[in-house]
Amino acid sequence: MAGSGGDKPGDGIVGATPSMSETHRFAAMMNKSAELKRRIATELAPQLLRVVDACEASIRTGGKLIFCGNGGSAADAQHLAAEMLIRLRGSVERASWPALALTLDPAVLTAAGNDYGYEHVFERPLRGLGRRGDVLCGITTSGRSPNVVRALAAAREMGIVTVGLLGGAGEPARGMCDHVLLVPDNETARIQECHIALGHAILELLEDRLLARPVA
Numbered sequence: 001m002a003g004s005g006g007d008k009p010g011d012g013i014v015g016a017t018p019s020m021s022e023t024h025r026f027a028a029m030m031n032k033s034a035e036l037k038r039r040i041a042t043e044l045a046p047q048l049l050r051v052v053d054a055c056e057a058s059i060r061t062g063g064k065l066i067f068c069g070n071g072g073s074a075a076d077a078q079h080l081a082a083e084m085l086i087r088l089r090g091s092v093e094r095a096s097w098p099a100l101a102l103t104l105d106p107a108v109l110t111a112a113g114n115d116y117g118y119e120h121v122f123e124r125p126l127r128g129l130g131r132r133g134d135v136l137c138g139i140t141t142s143g144r145s146p147n148v149v150r151a152l153a154a155a156r157e158m159g160i161v162t163v164g165l166l167g168g169a170g171e172p173a174r175g176m177c178d179h180v181l182l183v184p185d186n187e188t189a190r191i192q193e194c195h196i197a198l199g200h201a202i203l204e205l206l207e208d209r210l211l212a213r214p215v216a
Helices: 022-043 045-060 072-085 106-115 123-129 146-158 188-212
Strands: 065-069 099-101 135-140 161-167 179-183
Touching: 022 045, 022 179, 022 188, 045 065, 045 135, 045 161, 045 179, 045 188, 065 072, 065 123, 065 146, 072 099, 072 135, 072 188, 106 123, 123 146, 135 146, 146 161, 161 188, 179 188
Parallel strands: 065 099, 065 135, 135 161, 161 179
Antiparallel strands: none
């Protein structure tokens, strides 16, 4: 789901021409996605492990993981929260761990949008639900989504650890993040494919740690 409102740094297949066959276009899409994943597997490994550290520390001290984003990134936020609350891997049976997506309640989203403005739809509920020691993961493929940026800024004020799943230049969201996982590309769909792969990697490593040493 590449559509994400105003959060679209670029569209289309880089290098595509009108004469390029659909078979070649499909191959180009898959190859680019694979190349980006290979690149971030090396370049982002240290940052990703620090994110896992932060998530583990939060869960072990009674905190929770919070996710937000727009459009396809909203779907990713809900996807990752569900895998914490319910199940990530079918072969693993474990406790439900605390997580929430700030994208789930239409009444809250529309009330905040109507009463305060759309740029406040994540910040407003975060101020009521977030607590010091939580982790907020803001997902924006451009780094420019005003509502994600405001939520990250509010989280910092509240003592909540901030993580950015970003793309493009990553700014201004990047400046609000304690931990940055930036996909080095400008194509929305390819960035989103990497974002969910990064999210799955974080949660799988976190699950391994929490199973090896269960939460008291």
